[in-house]
Amino acid sequence: MSNPNKAKGTAWESAIRDFLNRRLGLVDAAGRFLNPASADNVRRAAQEGARDVGDVHAWPFILEAKDVKSAAVPTWLRQATVEADHAGFPFGVVVHKVRGRPVAEGRVHVPVSTWTAIRGLLGAPVDDAAGLYGATYSARGIDTAKWYVTVALADFADLLADMRGAHAVR
Template identity: 75%
Template sequence: MSNPNKDKGTAWESTVRDFLNRSLGLVDPTGRFLNPASADNVRRAAQEGARDVGDIHCYPFILECKDVKSPAVPTWIRQGLAEADHAGFPLSAVVHKRRNHGAGTGRVHFSVSTWTAIRNSLGMPVDDAVCLYGADYTARGTDTSRWYVTISLADFADLLSDIRGAQRVVR
């Protein structure tokens, strides 16, 4: 007998993966990879138990996907950071599904330190990043570990493309 919550989470992970692969032009109209061996392909990761490596690998990010009614963003961000470390990826984010909205409006949350690393890798001042990617800042109390930055999944696809482009220039 299947677990409905697990099925819901798996469906959201697959939706995020498919949305990013389409947005990045990595698949044909039927959803097949243009280059199945490409490291740029966005893939769902196998579950690893206690040393989980995140739900989706889209280098340089590990994505932790959440399809729940009540958000716990700071906790999720800490989980994503640990999973990125387990997988050996430099960055992590959490993708939270918005009820009754399309995939592109999903909310992608970053720790402030991750957001700063992203901006620095792109050589982008705060104001430019906010305008370009529609970033919203959430500050909860004086504990900075509970602060985070949010963009849409559609904007994240653009951000991911920009980061990958910047990395290719550096190589």
Template identity: 65%
Template sequence: MANPNKQKGTAWESAVRDYLNRVLGLVGEYGVFLDPFDAGNVRRPAQEGARDVGDIHAAPFVLEAKNTKRPAVPTWIRQAETEAGHAGFPYGVVVQKVRGAPVAAGRVHVSVRTWTQIRHALGMPADDFAGLYGWAPTVRGLDTSRWYFTTTLRDFADLVGDYRTTGAGAGVHSHAVR
């Protein structure tokens, strides 16, 4: 029998992938890609040994999916950013399952650096960016490496769609209908 924790993790990864593909308009009513060759499709990549490339690719983001009882957000964010680098993507983010809540309520965490880079790519002032996508900061002590921003997967999906349609995501085609 397979490891139950691995099964939970895989189920969460698949749920996030399927949710993003649906919300971004990349699949039809039966969950089949409208264009299987579209680089914008959200996918779970095959792992590549010691140089992990993350759990989910939603270009230009690599998502590290977490379905655990004990959060370790700053550690997870560092992992996601490392894996994004391995995959050749600019942004690594964490998507954490919220127990008993729908997929859309999952929490997406990013470092302050990543948050700022995305905001600059979109050309948005900090207050507008935070308000539009529901970002909330978490500040832990004086060590800024432990600071991060959090939003919901629902708001993050909007961000991915907007990033792709504004030209900030040049080279990534999206079928998102807004």
């Protein structure tokens, strides 16, 4: 791959996919899917050009992977929401790499509206969800469209497992 930024992005997407598949128990010790046909398998998506469908598919989430130094979270969240719509998934989130830290410590940014929907599906009050998944809240001005919740990728894996286990979204 001749473009170093593309190679860096692909490596981050693959690391996210591999981490979630391992954490969710979807692969064996060698990293092979236990059930290759399962819709629960986390996969990297093929690029779709103008109608991009996100970087990583982890039903019910589209994950937009970002391996950059400077964060632009509200912009990224708008992108993830559009890409989730293109893919026919209910939720779009962003996974931002934390320099020098393991993949489990990547930061998953979730729009407040999505966080509220997730809590509703799980029947989790605000404080319970925040404590259970280590959520922190960011409010950017008075425009609530710029507000978001952040959790570590390891905590997001637990959230994903809980949503799938509760059959909250299918």
